[in-house]
Amino acid sequence: MSLPIQAAGLRRSFGDLVAVDGVDLEVREGEIFGFLGPNGAGKSTTVRMLTTLLRPTGGWARVAGHDVVTDADLVRRSIGVALQDAAIDPLMTGNELLRLQATLHGIGRIEAKRRGAELLERVGLTAAGDRRVGGYSGGMRRRLDLALSLVHAPAVLFLDEPTTGLDPMSRIALWEEVRSLNAENGTTVLLTTQYLEEADQLAGRIAIIDRGRIVSEGTPQTLKAQVGAPTLVLRVDAGHRDEARAVLSGRFGTERPAPTPEAIAVGLDGGAGAVADVVRVLDELGAELEAMELHEPSLDDVFAEATGRRLEGAEEATTDGDDEGGTEPAAEGRRGRRRRGGTS
Amino acid sequence: MTATSPTPTAAGLTRPVGPAAGVVPVALALIRRSLLGTVRIPATFIPMIVMPLFFVIAFGGAFSSVTLLPGFPTDNILNWVAPFSVLQGASFAGFGSAFGAGRDLENGFFDRLLLAPSPRLALILGALGYSALRAFVPTVIVVSAVLLTGATVPGGVLAIAVLLLAAMGVAVSAGLWGLGVVYRTRTQRSGGLIQVGIFTAMFLSVGLVPLSQMEGTWLYWAARVNPITAVLGMARSGFVGDVTVDAVLPGVGALAAMIGLLGWFAWRGFRRLEG
Ligand SMILES: Nc1ncnc2c1ncn2[C@@H]1O[C@H](COP(=O)(O)OP(=O)(O)OP(=O)(O)O)[C@@H](O)[C@H]1O
Numbered sequence: 342m343s344l345p346i347q348a349a350g351l352r353r354s355f356g357d358l359v360a361v362d363g364v365d366l367e368v369r370e371g372e373i374f375g376f377l378g379p380n381g382a383g384k385s386t387t388v389r390m391l392t393t394l395l396r397p398t399g400g401w402a403r404v405a406g407h408d409v410v411t412d413a414d415l416v417r418r419s420i421g422v423a424l425q426d427a428a429i430d431p432l433m434t435g436n437e438l439l440r441l442q443a444t445l446h447g448i449g450r451i452e453a454k455r456r457g458a459e460l461l462e463r464v465g466l467t468a469a470g471d472r473r474v475g476g477y478s479g480g481m482r483r484r485l486d487l488a489l490s491l492v493h494a495p496a497v498l499f500l501d502e503p504t505t506g507l508d509p510m511s512r513i514a515l516w517e518e519v520r521s522l523n524a525e526n527g528t529t530v531l532l533t534t535q536y537l538e539e540a541d542q543l544a545g546r547i548a549i550i551d552r553g554r555i556v557s558e559g560t561p562q563t564l565k566a567q568v569g570a571p572t573l574v575l576r577v578d579a580g581h582r583d584e585a586r587a588v589l590s591g592r593f594g595t596e597r598p599a600p601t602p603e604a605i606a607v608g609l610d611g612g613a614g615a616v617a618d619v620v621r622v623l624d625e626l627g628a629e630l631e632a633m634e635l636h637e638p639s640l641d642d643v644f645a646e647a648t649g650r651r652l653e654g655a656e657e658a659t660t661d662g663d664d665e666g667g668t669e670p671a672a673e674g675r676r677g678r679r680r681r682g683g684t685s
Numbered sequence: 686m687t688a689t690s691p692t693p694t695a696a697g698l699t700r701p702v703g704p705a706a707g708v709v710p711v712a713l714a715l716i717r718r719s720l721l722g723t724v725r726i727p728a729t730f731i732p733m734i735v736m737p738l739f740f741v742i743a744f745g746g747a748f749s750s751v752t753l754l755p756g757f758p759t760d761n762i763l764n765w766v767a768p769f770s771v772l773q774g775a776s777f778a779g780f781g782s783a784f785g786a787g788r789d790l791e792n793g794f795f796d797r798l799l800l801a802p803s804p805r806l807a808l809i810l811g812a813l814g815y816s817a818l819r820a821f822v823p824t825v826i827v828v829s830a831v832l833l834t835g836a837t838v839p840g841g842v843l844a845i846a847v848l849l850l851a852a853m854g855v856a857v858s859a860g861l862w863g864l865g866v867v868y869r870t871r872t873q874r875s876g877g878l879i880q881v882g883i884f885t886a887m888f889l890s891v892g893l894v895p896l897s898q899m900e901g902t903w904l905y906w907a908a909r910v911n912p913i914t915a916v917l918g919m920a921r922s923g924f925v926g927d928v929t930v931d932a933v934l935p936g937v938g939a940l941a942a943m944i945g946l947l948g949w950f951a952w953r954g955f956r957r958l959e960g
């Protein structure tokens with residue numbers, strides 16, 4: 342049986358640093374698979390191995406049924422790749438780049454022209470096709486890069502952090518594009534991201550990677566369900582606070598850390614359905630309910646559960662000099678290079 | 686092979702695989718891209734034009750008295766220094782493709798090329814084709830300048846053709862040397878190292894003084910073993926007399942040897958990129 346993407350024990354070290362440490366992957370035909378992890382987790386290194394750009398130092402991987410090392414050329418013919426840096430020659434126009442990309446993929450001139458026009462239309466760059474890429478905005482570059490990766494109608498598409506650095510509008514536009522590609526052409530997509538929301542919104546299944554290892558894997562729903570109960574946060578009048586806290590945590594689940602001292606937070610074992618009972622019990626106690634919110638478990642909770650750290654805000658934490666986020670200094674360097682690459 | 690071939694999938698169905706790309710179209714497309722880049726930043730052209738002219742003028746002035754040496758093959762110093770200046774310019778021009786590859790490696794564009802399902806050779810040939818084309822610039826500039834001064838080229842059109850061939854060979858060799866370094870360092874900042882290598886090779890040849898005048902010095906031995914000496918002999922033959930087989934053959938042999946050796950060096954470097 343061959344899956345679009347399959348890897349076992351995939352490993353890559355750079356000297357002493359083990360960037361990817363035994364990754365097992367099975368991506369199914371026609372799905373959008375999300376690879377979620379913080380800076381330096383090993384996302385790009387994994388993608389580079391799967392796309393034949395980097396030789397694994399251990400394990401194996403097959404893409405579109407072909408071994409990435411021994412049949413690299415067949416793999417290249419089956420995949421589209423938009424790398425993290427979206428490297429595009431600033432001196433060339435969108436049309437010229439599309440034509441070059443088509444030639445690189447063995448597509449003839451006439452077909453290339455037709456495909457190019459169609460793809461520019463698709464990503465909304467028809468009007469900018471004859472402008473030099475150097476003058477494109479970040480979002481336009483990403484969309485052009487996506488179009489380039491689709492020139493040869495690949496069966497499997499790799500997108501490495503396709504929306505990093507984009508404004509929310511451009512991000513959502515790109516999500517739409519990926520969704521429709523997947524829905525219309527059945528293209529299998531593996532995308533990496535550091536954004537919880539992106540993985541949640543876009544991916545049918547996700548793998549969370551941290552320090553080179555996959556720490557959990559599944560659909561966003563099942564992963565969140567594994568974290569368990571949603572958290573109910575509420576506030577009652579000060580007079581009934583302690584009593585309410587004791588009763589609620591005794592009857593509905595376990596008490597959780599609350600955002601403020603006045604609030605009460607309880608993991609609701611019965612899920613959202615138990616909220617009505619909570620309200621009734623508070624009523625029986627004579628407590629006055631001032632505010633109430635139900636938080637579904639997030640992928641950040643999943644990440645926290647697996648690693649003991651939070652993904653959300655990890656980037657800010659590292660720039661503050663707090664290395665809770667686990668970012669390697671080298672990863673910072675690579676980010677710097679990415680910025681230069683984008684504007685050169 | 687350009688036919689699409691089927692790949693078995695999970696469902697036992699067949700999914701077409703995209704076509705493979707041929708060497709020639711890919712190499713040509715890469716040359717085209719480099720030319721576009723040059724045309725769009727014309728400033729990169731200026732040193733290619735100015736440098737060989739500077740050599741002609743500087744060497745022509747500084748070494749003008751060598752023509753007075755007994756038995757010196759020509760009495761016009763320009764005929765003596767022009768071929769050397771062209772080869773100097775060609776070595777500089779040839780290095781342009783390595784510079785481009787270094788930039789592509791730095792900003793990630795090179796990954797796009799590596800992801801192409803084309804024979805790897807096409808990527809190197811594309812760079813070398815561009816190097817060879819650039820060799821036209823110093824050749825045309827210097828030959829025009831020499832002819833404008835009223836000098837005559839004894840070997841005629843054939844002499845210019847042989848000079849151009851030598852210039853292209855030198856440009857390709859310089860390109861291969863540069864690519865070999867850039868593939869290993871992955872940055873255009875290694876340009877200094879590349880140029881030192883090229884200029885050392887150029888100067889340790891019989892660039893300016895006839896071999897017979899260097900006898901007894903270490904320079905003589907350096908020039909004797911330096912393949913550029915033979916290439917220069919080839920390039921110069923039609924400028925100081927008739928083009929002769931005796932001059933051209935060793936030159937062609939030296940170019941073949943240089944291209945073979947440096948080609949191996951570049952190819953080894955390229956293979957490392959894929960690790
Ligand atoms: N070519 C390389 N040489 C040395 N170390 C490398 C190389 N490429 C990656 N690394 C290191 O491997 C680790 C994983 O890097 P990788 O780029 O795969 O992370 P990532 O998950 O893609 O991070 P980001 O979100 O910042 O893109 C990092 O510590 C990085 O510094």
Ligand SMILES: [Mg+2]
Binds near residue numbers: 384385386425501
């Ligand atoms: Mg990355």
